[in-house]
Structures are given as C-alpha cells and as structure tokens.
Amino acid sequence: MDLYATLWAGMYDLALKYAQEEAARRGVEIVDPLDPYATTEQRRLSHLEILKVLAVMTSALNDLEKLSRLKARSDGASFAEIGRACGISRQAARKKD
Numbered sequence: 001m002d003l004y005a006t007l008w009a010g011m012y013d014l015a016l017k018y019a020q021e022e023a024a025r026r027g028v029e030i031v032d033p034l035d036p037y038a039t040t041e042q043r044r045l046s047h048l049e050i051l052k053v054l055a056v057m058t059s060a061l062n063d064l065e066k067l068s069r070l071k072a073r074s075d076g077a078s079f080a081e082i083g084r085a086c087g088i089s090r091q092a093a094r095k096k097d
Contacts, residue, residue: 015057019049069096 001009016032023030031038033046065086072082083093 011057015050015053016046018053019046022053023049066096069093073097 020030028045028049030046030049031042033043033050035043038046069082069086072085073079077085078090079093079097080090083090086093086096088096
C-alpha cells in the first residue's frame with residue numbers, strides 16, 4: 001500500500017473513532033458510513049459527525065505543517081528544499097513563510 005492510501009485509511013479510522021466518541025458523549029450512536037447495512041439516515045449522520053472531526057484534524061495538520069516549515073527554515077533548509085518536501089514550488093514555499 002502506498003503512503004497516501006495508508007494515511008487515508010489511518011486518518012479515516014481515527015476520524016471515525018473520535019466521531020463515535022464525541023457523539024456517544026451526547027448520547028448519539030453513529031455507525032461506520034461505509035457499512036453496507038447502515039441506513040441512509042445513519043450514513044448521513046455519521047458523515048456529518050466525521051466531517052466535524054476532520055475539520056479539527058485539518059486545522060491541526062495545517063498547524064503542524066507550518067511549525068515544521070518554520071523549524072526546517074530555522075535549521076537552515078532552503079525554500080527550494082521546503083518546497084520539494086511539500087510538493088510545491090520554491091516560490092510557493094516562500095509565500096507560505
């Protein structure tokens with residue numbers, strides 16, 4: 001399995017787990033929306049709960065990326081190196097700084 005697929009599966013599992021925990025605190029049970037036996041309503045509610053968790057995960061990942069860029073820069077990495085690591089151009093890396 002490639003890195004993208006591995007991370008996708010891991011983040012999906014993590015998001016589902018936290019969505020289920022958060023929903024349970026409110027007395028709501030959600031299912032894995034990929035479950036073929038789930039009803040349309042169960043899938044809809046589950047997707048919405050997962051989206052809430054994914055929004056927080058996205059924010060956390062953005063913060064971690066920014067911190068890593070700043071730390072790499074302070075440790076002497078060039079914008080070209082940071083750009084390659086992020087899959088963006090040197091100019092785009094400079095704009096993010």
